[in-house]
Amino acid sequence: MGMDTRQRRPRVERVSRSTLVFEQLNPWVMFTYYVVTIACSMVFLHPIFLLVELLLVICVDFVAHTGKQMLMVLEGSLFMTAFIMILNPLVNNRGTHVIWTFGGTIITAESIFYGFMMALSLIIVLLTFLSYNKVLTSQKFMYLFSRISPKLTLLTMITLRFVPLFISRLKNISQAQKIRGIAVTKGNSRQRGLGVVKMMQVLLIQSFTDALQTADSMSARGYGSGKRSSYQRYRFSTRDFVSLAWYLPLTGLCFYAASRGIGRMTVYPSLGTIALTPTGWLVLLGVVLLFSFPLILEAWEWLWWNLLRS
Amino acid sequence: MVELIKVVDFNFEYSLAKHKSLSDINLNVNSGDFITIAGDSGSGKTTLLRQMKPELWPVGKRTGEIYFEGQPISKLPKRESAQSIGMVFQNPDDQLVMDNVIQELAFSLENINVPTDVIQQRIAELVSFLGLQDILYENVQNLSGGQKQLVNLAAVLILRPKLLILDEPTAQLDPIATKEFISLLSRVHDELGIAIVMSEHILDDVLPLSNKLWILEHGELKAEGSVAEVLKSISKDSHLKSFIPDVPYLFLQEDLPNKLQLTDLPLTVAQGREVLQANHVKLNGNLQVRADESQQPVVAKLSHLAFEYDKNGNYILNDLNLTVHKQDWLAIIGKNGTGKTTLLKSIMGLLSLRRGRVQLLGKKLSYWLKNTDRFYKEVSYLSQNPSDYFSYDTVREEFVERAKQLKMDNPESAAESMLKKLTIENIADRNPYDASGGEQQLIALGILLFSNPKLLFMDEPTKGLDPIRRQELGNILEKLQVEQELTVVMVSHDMNFSAQFATQCALLFDGKLVAQAEPHQFFADNFFYTTTVNRMLRYQLPKVIQRGEVTP
Structure with a gap:
């Protein structure tokens, strides 16, 4: 075999x-x-x-x-x-x-x-x-790393996956916030700072909600249910x-x-x-x-x- | 027929919640079933589906029991559950974990410790069954929404489940991708004998495949049984009847099943037309022709727009022209990826046009971009993702803060009347992120309406909305159109919504807008791209495009 x-x-x-x-x-x-x-x-x-x-x-x-x-x-x-x-x-x-x-x-x-x-x-x-x-x-x-710590690996992978998503999402959020009058490029430094904080908050909440679904999808497919095999065997x-x-x-x-x-x-x-x-x-x-x-x-x-x- | 799932006297209450999310549920799922669950957002569909998958149990108090193949589901080992019960979620992006398609498929099998050579074999046969060979090594991020959802389905099927649970899997897809996905599901059901339980908002495509229909309302099972029976029973309910797809709706409205002694309730265009023709049924049409606004002043004029993403890329928009009159409601229809969002974003100055002239409210775009404060007050844009607009912890706070920002005299009362106008007073003190998709759409709309915009651009406003919210959104906008002389331009692939509310429709194709016309003219001229009602009735009522226009 x-x-x-x-x-x-x-x-x-x-x-x-x-x-x-x-x-x-x-x-x-x-x-x-x-x-x-x-x-x-x-x-x-x-x-x-x-x-x-x-x-x-x-x-x-x-x-x-x-x-x-x-x-x-x-x-x-x-x-x-x-x-x-x-x-x-x-x-x-x-x-x-x-x-x-x-x-x-x-x-x-x-x-x-x-x-x-x-x-x-x-x-x-x-x-x-x-x-x-x-x-x-x-x-x-x-x-x-999944054998060493499945939870930590899951976390790392979700985080890494989010970097490109973060960037495109940040663009959309800043556009939407601009339209509702919260801008990060205008006003005095306090207003601008407030705008950035708001935007980061929205970004984090959205990303967090999505990450939860990724984690659900992983555990629904049996991730963390015990020993794993590997499709590609790396000898x-x-x-x-x-x-x-x-x-x-x-x-x-x-x-x-x-x-x-x-x-x-x-x-x-x-x-x-x-x-x-x-x-x-x-x-x-x-x-x-x-x-x-x-x-x-x-x-x-x-x-x-x-x-x-x- | 084997009983897969049996739910007995089940109740569920989320921790920290004040009322039950599911109460007194008794159900069963047999092998061979194809069950559709319908109900408005917040009726407990997702909560119910998750109860059938113990790894995804939400935190809360549950009473009663759920059995899987005769055993309490709570005792089902994780690995067993992962293999026997598959679940596909709503958002195509969030479910993908690996870099490319083949890794995504292998991931499921690796988790349950399947040996390498078996993985190989299972991938090979599944790929042949689903026809995935062309995208096998494609990076998952480069796939279209429909393809992503297909991969998500494949990654679950590869575990060979006995039961497949799907939570609004087509809510984020366009109509063509939806049809493809659903026809694949019917193959999975018919050829592999996998039982399916699926929640959906738009039932037109799934009901012909289903043998049972469950209706949930406020966490209770309102109706349950064969599709025809359930549709009949909810046709008397003023609220729930909007879930009935057009074909059965017209038959039930005219009481045709009784009059014609039909054994089956027709569910598809072909079935419906055949019954009508065989029995020589004549229906009356009462066209609701839209007001002609072409004498009104022009509020938006686009000439020769061109847009490309890369220097030598394709033209997404190419020599596009458009004129919109005051109080128009223009629906721009087109498949995903034809540049609908690009068009709206470039009109709003969020993307830079390569060529062309945009005039909004009589002034050039370049003028507006120098006066953005006034611009965003008078011309507003609601993107596909309403939660991008949120900034505060409660809905009321969102509105009050927006009113303050616009220096209104009495922000609290302004917020109150906006809540009332949008019929969302019941969620005023909730966090906007906890609201359902439809409610989020209304909250974001509310934020934008405070400045009384004269022109409103909307991107797929009905995406993911249930039929009831869809109707509400339409009514609210219609009212604004009359009372505040609002002009609406929306891009959408929702033909029924456009047929019902728009005053003008146009098709975006090959970077250009073609065939701009009044909806009756527009849809009656189309053969493929038209509404279900029109397709069924065009042989006798060629101009009728929506269910409200058919009268007894």
């Missing part, structure tokens, strides 16, 4: 085949990649590291065909970068290189620089989520083992280096040097390998089909 199942299974796989090699790996491996990627972008606070990471994440998004969305996120991040670079110095007065003072507020080069790095790291996380959404489908997500293949065999130790090494301060630039109290030591370059190479995991798989696939096959 084991053989039998494997032969009849490929229906879903055939489709995912057409996109990325990475998607054919076991969901646990994919999930590991995303956890490590996000952690790296937060740990290695160094402009060179961050810029290289950003470039690689864009490449991964590109091969995952998130094209249009990616452009939108990048467009938005320009504003975000500017915003954080302005906001951080205003609230954070640490640092020694004072650029400007006004009315008791000190603007330091350190805080501007730190804001810049925070913004970069945030953009990397956002871009990572683009390919994450594409690669880790709800079925895979369910496979990963741990040799490929998964080989992948983890280099990926996990490398991750360990990189984080160990980070804990020793390698790949993290000193900002406070005074800006350190941007240049990397030889070990620094080595760790950067490690991070590059970690980030390009999906790209490496893709490149290998390309090589196999184009050069090695004959």
Whole structure:
């Protein structure tokens, strides 16, 4: 029977085949990649590291065909970068290189620089989520976590499903509220604030009512009634083992280096040097390998089909 | 015939409620039944349906007993219940959980721990039965409402239920999608032998398939039995008779079953016409021709409108022209996805037109958009989702706050008279979100009417309304049309409502408005797109379009 199942299974796989090699790996491996990627972008606070990471994440998004969305996120991040670079110095007065003072507020080069790095790291996380959404489908997500906690998984899935709905709904609500005279773009700041609060309230009530029906539909179909099976059986293949065999130790090494301060630039109290030591370059190479995991798989696939096959 | 469900002396009261939601219900469902439940919103239809599915029991006090296959339903294990009793809900969007169709189907089976190879087989056979192969890998969010509801049905059928419960499954669909869904249900019932219990507002399409009809009113079972019997018994009730579909309604109104000694009450156009023709029955028509407002001043003039969503997308609206006169009630009819909502939103300036000129109340749209405060007072728009307009905790508060916002002298009394005008005084202190769909429509309408708009645009105002509320809404608007010289432009796929109330009808097709005319002219000229009454009687009364026009 084991053989039998494997032969009849490929229906879903055939489709995912057409996109990325990475998607054919076991969901646990994919999930590991995303956890490590996000952690790296937060740990290695160094402009060179961050810029290289950003470039690689864009490449991964590109091969995952998130094209249009990616452009939108990048467009938005320009504003975000500017915003954080302005906001951080205003609230954070640490640092020694004072650029400007006004009315008791000190603007330091350190805080501007730190804001810049925070913004970069945030953009990397956002871009990572683009390919994450594409690669880790709800079925895979369910496979990963429904056994650990069915309730929490249900909650997460409903929440994730609501993000796109939220946006379109918010548009409709703001139009309707505008017509009944509650506007968020007009009047003094108190009126505007009130308008926003009202709108959020309507949005939350509506979404909550709908979420209840989703939960009903799930439990009506037996979700949470005991042990689950999985339509797609995700075996741990040799490929998964080989992948983890280099990926996990490398991750360990990189984080160990980070804990020793390698790949993290000193900002406070005074800006350190941007240049990397030889070990620094080595760790950067490690991070590059970690980030390009999906790209490496893709490149290998390309090589196999184009050069090695004959 | 096996007894699937038996309800004995059942009562239910929601916790915190003051009165019973269901009282003294005694019923049974046999295998092979196709049962339709009707009743106005708030009559307890959903509450009753949920009692038959223990996972979805609402919180409250219940007495009496419900049995499933002879066992108390409360003792039914979750997994057993999930498999034997399937449930489909009203809103097509909210029931979908996974990313694509095949995952959605697999989800149900995974939950009850079916082995992989069996899942494969069950999906394969169901997909062939329902013809889902073309959308199998489609992202569920990209499907149309009708397709979504089809997937929801499939995701329940794949569990091979013995009983299928449906709670107003077609309320959000357009007439064509409704017919498709219902004909599929008849296949499920006839070919698979699954028992069906379904609540519905619009009974025209479902009654010919049903063998039993239950009528609920205020939580009590008002009538129960074979379709013809129940229809006969409610035809004397002034309130409930609006639930009777047109064909049987006309027969009962003329007392034809007795006069002609009919054994069966006709339910479809074909049956009805055949009986009438065979017995040479002559009916009298009394056309209620609508007032011609074309001498009145023009209040809305659209010329050469064009709209597209993407730069190289299709034209949703293309060279659209329209003239609306004061006190007109224009119904724009068209299938879902023809751009009806887009048209209204772009007239209101909520979407940007690519080309064209909009003139409302004699002024250009660009003028109005600079004076939005006045604009939204004089020209109003009620969207498809009335709850978007709510902002406060009670209906009364909504109205009082709106009156205050418009700086009215006595907000409390203004609110009071608005409640009265809309006949919703009974829900004045309730939260607007707890109101039924029909009531929500009236509340939102009330909020907009405070500023005495001269022009009102409405998007599918009758969607999800029961026939009684539908009638009320029509009467209220008709009154405003006469008393406050209100002009109404609505887009709708509800042909009966349009035939009854509109003064002008037009068809939106291919981005243009075609065939604008007085309703009798409009529907009599149509062959497919016309009302049930017209289809049945056109051979003898070609211009009659609604039941009120047939007189003894």
